[in-house]
Amino acid sequence: MKREAWIILLLIAGLAVWPLIAxxxxxxxxxxxxxxxxxxxxxxxxxGRLGWFSLCQTTFAGISGYVIAILGVRYGWPTGAVIPLAxxxxxxxxxxxxxxxxxxRRVSFLMLTLALGQMIYALxxxxxxxxxxxxxxxxxxxxxxxxxxxxxxxxxxxxxATVTVGIFMAVHRVYRSQYGLLLLxxxxxxxxxxxxxxxxxxxxxxxxxxxxxIASVAGVFLVFDMGIMSPAPLSLNQAVLVLTAAVLGxxxxxxxxxxxxxxxxxxxxxxxxxxxxxxxVIGAVLVLCxxxxxxxxxxxxxxxxxxxxxxxxxxx
Amino acid sequence: xxxxxxxxxxxxxxxxxxxxxxxxxxLTLAFGLMRVVNLAHGxxxxxxxxxGVHMLQVSDSLVLGVLTGGVVALVxxxxxxxxxxxxxxxxxxxxxLLTIAIGLIIADALLVAYGGRPISLPLPPELRAPMDLGxxxxxxxxxxxxxxxxxxxxxxxxxxxxxRVGAAIRAGVDDRETAMAQGINVPLLFAGVFAVAxxxxxxxxxxxxxxxxxxxxxxxxxxxxxxxxxIIGGMGSLKGAAVGALVTGMVSxxxxxxxxxxxxxxxxxxxxxxxxxRPQGLFGRTT
Numbered sequence: 325m326k327r328e329a330w331i332i333l334l335l336i337a338g339l340a341v342w343p344l345i346a347x348x349x350x351x352x353x354x355x356x357x358x359x360x361x362x363x364x365x366x367x368x369x370x371x372g373r374l375g376w377f378s379l380c381q382t383t384f385a386g387i388s389g390y391v392i393a394i395l396g397v398r399y400g401w402p403t404g405a406v407i408p409l410a411x412x413x414x415x416x417x418x419x420x421x422x423x424x425x426x427x428x429r430r431v432s433f434l435m436l437t438l439a440l441g442q443m444i445y446a447l448x449x450x451x452x453x454x455x456x457x458x459x460x461x462x463x464x465x466x467x468x469x470x471x472x473x474x475x476x477x478x479x480x481x482x483x484x485a486t487v488t489v490g491i492f493m494a495v496h497r498v499y500r501s502q503y504g505l506l507l508l509x510x511x512x513x514x515x516x517x518x519x520x521x522x523x524x525x526x527x528x529x530x531x532x533x534x535x536x537x538i539a540s541v542a543g544v545f546l547v548f549d550m551g552i553m554s555p556a557p558l559s560l561n562q563a564v565l566v567l568t569a570a571v572l573g574x575x576x577x578x579x580x581x582x583x584x585x586x587x588x589x590x591x592x593x594x595x596x597x598x599x600x601x602x603x604x605v606i607g608a609v610l611v612l613c614x615x616x617x618x619x620x621x622x623x624x625x626x627x628x629x630x631x632x633x634x635x636x637x638x639x640x
Numbered sequence: 641x642x643x644x645x646x647x648x649x650x651x652x653x654x655x656x657x658x659x660x661x662x663x664x665x666x667l668t669l670a671f672g673l674m675r676v677v678n679l680a681h682g683x684x685x686x687x688x689x690x691x692g693v694h695m696l697q698v699s700d701s702l703v704l705g706v707l708t709g710g711v712v713a714l715v716x717x718x719x720x721x722x723x724x725x726x727x728x729x730x731x732x733x734x735x736x737l738l739t740i741a742i743g744l745i746i747a748d749a750l751l752v753a754y755g756g757r758p759i760s761l762p763l764p765p766e767l768r769a770p771m772d773l774g775x776x777x778x779x780x781x782x783x784x785x786x787x788x789x790x791x792x793x794x795x796x797x798x799x800x801x802x803x804r805v806g807a808a809i810r811a812g813v814d815d816r817e818t819a820m821a822q823g824i825n826v827p828l829l830f831a832g833v834f835a836v837a838x839x840x841x842x843x844x845x846x847x848x849x850x851x852x853x854x855x856x857x858x859x860x861x862x863x864x865x866x867x868x869x870x871i872i873g874g875m876g877s878l879k880g881a882a883v884g885a886l887v888t889g890m891v892s893x894x895x896x897x898x899x900x901x902x903x904x905x906x907x908x909x910x911x912x913x914x915x916x917x918r919p920q921g922l923f924g925r926t927t
Contacts, residue, residue, distance in 0.1 A: 377736075424915045431671075431676075431732045432871075435871065439868050443904055446861070446864075446903070450902065450903055603748045607745035608741075610738075610740070614737055614738055618734060
């Protein structure tokens with residue numbers, strides 16, 4: 325417990341110092357990494373607790389992004405009203421999707437979320453009158469208020485860091501609550517949980533909506549960070565990117581998704597200097613993760629590896 | 641409603657349904673046998689399509705083009721099954737994720753190799769010419785696609801009901817453990833079905849190019865349509881794949897005729913209805 329508190333304090337201190345020492349580009353990449361950490365967390369809540377691999381978490385982020393773009397830019401509604409509305413509408417979609425998927429399991433769930441997510445993606449580029457099609461809706465920016473420019477990279481960083489740390493700590497509490505244990509129990513043995521009188525479907529449904537709410541908050545930050553809303557964030561590529569971040573970091577732990585998102589965004593930034601083929605790199609990372617370390621970086625048996633290395637170097 | 645438009649949309653829907661049946665039939669059988677869903681199916685469609693159309697342009701032979709497309713996808717499918725899926729056998733989610741990753745890599749490689757410009761099918765004039773169907777004129781090649789799908793359906797039906805292999809596949813789909821205990825080599829059977837499914841995806845990629853031109857992103861659209869087909873029809877059922885393909889083909893044809901901005905979104909309706917009232921699909925069985 326004490327060690328854990330120290331790690332959290334150290335992490336918060338690191339996040340506070342980072343914008344003071346890093347350049348603009350590094351801070352904006354960190355913003356992107358935090359957004360993807362939230363999306364990967366949204367994925368991991370379902371994957372780690374319920375064994376539900378979702379390919380539509382980025383869709384919820386995309387929906388809240390489009391609501392902000394359409395109402396905020398096209399109709400000129402005030403930002404303060406549009407943001408809560410965006411999260412609300414996105415969660416509304418999650419309620420519908422959740423009702424449709426709550427009975428599905430494992431691979432069926434994966435297929436269903438892929439199909440549902442791609443339907444919304446198709447809508448986002450076919451409904452040109454409203455969404456602007458492939459060109460999207462540009463000019464999305466947070467306004468200045470009380471002399472603070474909320475669109476500034478470092479101001480966005482401060483808000484994003486606060487929200488990200490807050491959400492991760494909240495989810496950590498949920499994981500350790502009775503409800504979190506019930507979700508794990510459902511993953512282990514659904515029949516037994518039902519026999520014990522637990523509301524299995526309700527628990528899964530609430531987890532789905534909760535995960536979507538996290539993704540929709542990430543979507544709010546994403547659309548202001550990008551400044552333009554286009555169908556790209558709703559594509560399957562993005563869903564797989566988030567999935568890869570969670571698998572790479574380890575979706576069973578609380579900090580795995582953040583670690584995975586950080587590593588993947590760093591990798592993407594590095595690779596982008598040499599080639600446009602970053603989707604190929606993401607695909608390769610996913611293949612290697614599944615074959616070599618299915619539990620991700622955060623649960624990789626580092627100790628036994630070091631142990632083996634020591635033993636072989638001592639004998640050799 | 642204009643009667644001519646109605647016939648035209650119906651025939652378009654039937655053409656799409658025929659293509660979808662060719663794509664989804666193998667996919668649904670493979671899923672029924674080993675609970676493996678090949679999410680690289682759309683990428684195999686695109687791979688077979690690009691390579692096959694290229695071959696068609698070089699050799700000027702439609703048959704050779706379709707066969708090349710099918711064989712390239714078959715090789716890809718068998719390599720993926722032997723080299724990667726074998727390593728995580730039994731872990732259904734890991735298998736599905738591996739196929740997604742491979743699909744992503746193939747699609748990105750195709751973008752490098754063939755660029756982003758849409759490619760359509762260069763057909764010989766006698767196949768492009770319209771044919772009199774009694775109610776209206778319709779392109780001969782599209783009629784040929786429908787005939788192919790029906791023939792494929794009949795072949796599948798004969799193999800499944802009249803041969804030992806078909807009986808073994810049915811047994812494997814029904815109850816894998818018991819079938820294996822009876823001495824049926826289900827993994828080998830699965831490898832065979834998987835290879836046939838990949839071949840059909842690649843061949844469909846060439847024929848389908850006469851209906852939807854090849855372009856980046858088509859892989860995911862094709863995959864999504866195939867998944868909707870087997871979700872509606874029920875996983876593991878050939879009859880389901882046929883009915884699911886009809887529903888999906890008709891809905892997207894009529895939606896793109898009257899409300900093009902919602903063309904693919906409209907599939908949400910039949911799929912939701914099925915999920916609410918019959919979650920295992922029309923012909924699926926609860927497991």
